Amino acid sequence: MAVPEPVLTAARSARRVVVLTGAGMSAESGVPTFRDAQSGLWERYSPEELATPQAWRRDRPFVLAWYLWRFGLVSTVEPHAGHRAVAGWAGADGPEVAVVTQNVDDLHERAGSSEVVHLHGALADWRCEDCAQRYDGPLPSVAEGVDRVEPPRCGACGAAIRPGVVWFGEALPLGPWSEAVARVEDADLVLVVGTSGIVHPAAGLPAIARAAGAVVVEVNPVETEVSDVAHHVWRETAAVALPALVEAARLPER
Structure with missing residues (x-):
């Protein structure tokens, strides 16, 4: 799997990465x-x-x-390769990686991610x-x-x-929302994975990230409301794209 060059460049230079995930991320695990x-x-x-x-x-x-x-x-169901790639990306030689998810399952945690913000509860x-x-x-x-x-x-x-x-008609918990905003405002790279971009206020996070200076990359096989906000769009699924990106980002530059 070839990683788009602009995406790979952004991943290699990023020290603080936020992965924003939506229903499409979990759907590949069978949820x-x-x-x-x-x-x-x-x-x-x-x-x-x-x-x-x-x-x-x-x-x-x-x-x-x-x-x-x-x-x-x-x-x-079990976490897929994309969940595991995100969990394994951080490390002594890797960037700080946090997950902000709209999903209420625990697949990111079961894959090994420790920095997970659940916007809609669990x-x-x-x-x-x-x-x-x-x-x-x-x-x-x-x-x-x-x-x-x-x-x-x-x-x-x-x-x-x-x-x-969080049910329809309920406000997002202030703590997770504030943490999510702080994370994307401090990020170098924000990957928006498997979300339609239609559920607010979570849908506003990519624009907040871009305004704060982060490179925003959408990973999704279809066009969404996020597509126009992203600097780069990668039309691929999470289970395919994320392992390829993490592996390539770790390889020495030629």
């Missing part, structure tokens, strides 16, 4: 994208009907069953709906066809345990 994830008994419902505070308040057991089903899906980060205390206790199992599961209760206040994700 269905958010709107393609419905199957079986859930195919009658749109994700927007289930991923809202209103839906949770209306029927907690129903929404929880859907999230536990999604949690189970993610647990059956499926594994269950918490109390009232006091926000993290919940690390047992989760109910969901058999095929089960559409209602009573949520566990918080040991501190007794309220229901909810998924630690």
Whole structure:
């Protein structure tokens, strides 16, 4: 796999790299994208009907069953070569590499990345709906066809345990958003991988990075809303492009 020369030049000179990832990154591992994830008994419902505070308040057991089903899906897949390449890029002789992701799975962490900012929360980060205390206790199992599961209760206040994700209509947590902005503003190179660029405010990060002086590279097999913001566009998938880029960046220049 030949790496586009401008992309390789930017990667070799960068000391601080941020990799912004979206649904396309996880899709290559077999995680269905958010709107393609419905199957079986859930195919009658749109994700927007289930991923809202209103839906949770209306029927907690129903929404929880859907999230536990999604949690189970993610647990059956593995990080791909692109995840592993990003995780292995940093090192004694490599750049600082941070991941800012819109994905709620843990594939970057399982690949070995330690600097991961989850803009939209994480499926594994269950918490109390009232006091926000993290919940690390047992989760109910969901058999095929089960559409209602009573949520566990918080040991501190007794309220229901909810998924630690950002629902439609909820603001992004200030901490992860502030860290994401700081990371891209301080970066030399920002790789935008597998994201459509239509979900805000995350979609604004490439423009913030470019305005701050970073080289912005889009890695995506199709044109997106990010394409016009990027300095360079590489029409390839993450699992193919990222290992090739990391390997080439490590080779001595000829």
